[in-house]
Amino acid sequence: MSDPKDFVAGVDSDQRRSPTRVVFVTRRTSAQVKSNYEEQVQTYPEVLFRVVLAIEILAIVLVAVALLFNAPLEGIADPTHTPNPAKAPWYFLGLQELLHYFPPVVAGVLVPTLLIVSLVIIPYFHINIEAAGLFLQHRRRRLQIFYILAIGLIAFLVAFHVYVAVVPSLIIAILMIIAANSSPQSHSASCRYLARKPMAWWVMTWFLFELIVLTAVGTFFRGPGWSWVLPWRS
Amino acid sequence: MPGKTDEILKKIERSRVWRSIFRSGTGSSTLHHALAIQQSVFLHLFSTKVRKRMLSVSSTWYLGTLTLGTFIILIVTGVLLMLYYHPSVPQAYADMKDLQFVVSSGVFLRNLHRWSAQAMVFLVFAHMFKVFYRGAYRAPREFNWVIGVVLLLITLLLSYTGYLLPWDQLAYWAITVGSNISSAVPLVGSKIHFLLLGGNQVNANALLRFYVLHCLILPLVALLFIAVHFWRIRKDGGLYVHQSEPQKAEALDETELVKEAK
Numbered sequence: 137m138s139d140p141k142d143f144v145a146g147v148d149s150d151q152r153r154s155p156t157r158v159v160f161v162t163r164r165t166s167a168q169v170k171s172n173y174e175e176q177v178q179t180y181p182e183v184l185f186r187v188v189l190a191i192e193i194l195a196i197v198l199v200a201v202a203l204l205f206n207a208p209l210e211g212i213a214d215p216t217h218t219p220n221p222a223k224a225p226w227y228f229l230g231l232q233e234l235l236h237y238f239p240p241v242v243a244g245v246l247v248p249t250l251l252i253v254s255l256v257i258i259p260y261f262h263i264n265i266e267a268a269g270l271f272l273q274h275r276r277r278r279l280q281i282f283y284i285l286a287i288g289l290i291a292f293l294v295a296f297h298v299y300v301a302v303v304p305s306l307i308i309a310i311l312m313i314i315a316a317n318s319s320p321q322s323h324s325a326s327c328r329y330l331a332r333k334p335m336a337w338w339v340m341t342w343f344l345f346e347l348i349v350l351t352a353v354g355t356f357f358r359g360p361g362w363s364w365v366l367p368w369r370s
Numbered sequence: 371m372p373g374k375t376d377e378i379l380k381k382i383e384r385s386r387v388w389r390s391i392f393r394s395g396t397g398s399s400t401l402h403h404a405l406a407i408q409q410s411v412f413l414h415l416f417s418t419k420v421r422k423r424m425l426s427v428s429s430t431w432y433l434g435t436l437t438l439g440t441f442i443i444l445i446v447t448g449v450l451l452m453l454y455y456h457p458s459v460p461q462a463y464a465d466m467k468d469l470q471f472v473v474s475s476g477v478f479l480r481n482l483h484r485w486s487a488q489a490m491v492f493l494v495f496a497h498m499f500k501v502f503y504r505g506a507y508r509a510p511r512e513f514n515w516v517i518g519v520v521l522l523l524i525t526l527l528l529s530y531t532g533y534l535l536p537w538d539q540l541a542y543w544a545i546t547v548g549s550n551i552s553s554a555v556p557l558v559g560s561k562i563h564f565l566l567l568g569g570n571q572v573n574a575n576a577l578l579r580f581y582v583l584h585c586l587i588l589p590l591v592a593l594l595f596i597a598v599h600f601w602r603i604r605k606d607g608g609l610y611v612h613q614s615e616p617q618k619a620e621a622l623d624e625t626e627l628v629k630e631a632k
Contacts, residue, residue: 152630167393169608172425174421174422175421175422175423176419176420176421176422177419177420177422177425178400178402178403178404178407178418178419179403179407179413179416179417179418179419179420180404180406180407180413180418180421181403182425183416183420183425186425186432186435187432187435187438190432190435190436190437190439191435191436191439194436194439194440194443194489195443196438197486197562198443198482198486198489199482200442201479201481201485202478202481202484202485204479205481205485207480207481207483207484207485208475208540208574209466209470209536209538210539210540211538211539211540212460212463212536212537212538212539213459213537213539213542213572214539215464215542215571215572216541217539218543219539219543222543222544222546222547223543223544223547224528224544224547224548225530225548226488227491227495227526227529227545228530230546232547235551239553239554240553240554241554241555244551244552244554245551245554245555245556252519252523255498255519255522256516256519258502258507258515259507259508259509259511259512259516260512260516264507265509266506267505297541298613329610333372337503339569340499340502340503344499354411
């Protein structure tokens with residue numbers, strides 16, 4: 137066996153604060169104990185006070201908003217008169233934007249189901265727990281896989297004319313290429329920052345970026361017949 | 371006068387009735403503070419002590435707390451709105467107009483409910499992304515992340531069912547667009563669509579169903595999951611705080627670690 141020992145062992149000697157602990161640190165995890173003792177505070181009153189304060193500030197802000205802006209109320213519901221465009225609530229407009237390009241079974245059923253499933257399983261996959269930069273190990277192979285996936289995704293989006301989703305994907309892809317050509321020793325701080333980001337971070341950031349762009353486009357830039365309009369022109 | 375009030379308050383606090391309700395006593399010692407948390411059915415969801423670093427604004431931005439805040443505001447304003455609302459066609463819309471012109475502070479009440487609902491959806495998303503970027507979903511907190519995803523869905527459903535209740539054009543067509551998607555589900559699509567609306571299109575039955583979901587079923591389910599969510603924070607060892615300072619972590623290279631391990 138090339139790896140006779142896959143862990144380091146240690147013993148916590150401070151028995152007054154905690155019972156003796158034996159620790160085994162495997163090679164994949166980082167072994168850093170910065171402090172043995174954490175300062176603690178009582179939940180009552182310290183935490184409860186802050187919670188109440190935070191909620192009170194929130195309440196003041198929301199009351200101010202409620203005093204200044206009226207909630208929308210249109211004419212009574214009329215099944216015979218369809219407004220154009222008929223829009224869902226803002227948090228579903230990203231999906232409605234996709235509905236414009238893909239059949240309902242894809243944009244309305246498949247995509248949301250996949251999203252929920254992928255959110256639920258995030259903590260259960262080791263790749264999402266890993267904290268090492270994506271391109272710091274197996275750089276060549278990972279870069280190959282990245283190029284295949286990125287070009288495939290962008291080609292797919294272009295084929296369906298989803299140019300709105302192409303832009304964020306391109307930006308993230310460019311950032312990933314910068315990350316692949318950087319290392320934690322790079323001169324620029326932003327390069328060092330990008331180089332250290334693990335795969336889970338890239339996927340989630342891409343998702344967040346797409347979510348914001350699609351929702352914003354659906355909310356502000358879509359007019360009659362789901363055509364492109366500029367919000368400041370109407 | 372204040373002296374006398376204090377005396378009366380003290381007397382009440384020492385009385386047998388008061389002590390039978392609040393068993394923790396009124397001292398300011400650590401023990402009393404701990405008991406105040408432990409012996410309340412609601413507060414015992416939280417641990418009696420927390421790490422001080424957890425309280426810094428930068429680590430959580432208090433997004434979970436603020437989400438709870440919007441939920442409380444929504445319950446209070448929602449119950450008050452229920453006093454003026456009939457889930458029937460076309461009375462529902464007339465009630466909106468009454469809120470606007472007849473009920474005192476009716477517009478304010480509806481505004482606060484509406485904007486708090488929007489804020490809650492936004493805060494739930496923000497909370498989720500903040501938790502992700504902090505890496506707080508990792509073991510042993512995996513299951514609490516899953517409960518969080520369930521709470522996200524409940525929040526969206528709560529907001530969505532509430533969207534129909536004003537029974538105006540905006541509500542009617544948003545729900546029509548949304549519910550039509552459910553018919554796209556393979557095989558059982560039209561059945562789900564019918565079950566959701568109580569008919570083949572958005573009508574009085576749909577309004578009643580959304581009302582029951584919005585005011586009774588979903589809030590109860592949400593409360594249940596919120597309780598589990600909080601309880602799990604305590605059981606999973608408190609809120610996640612970063613274990614090390616980033617500057618020092620940088621110095622410790624991956625390869626060094628491997629060497630050390632050997």
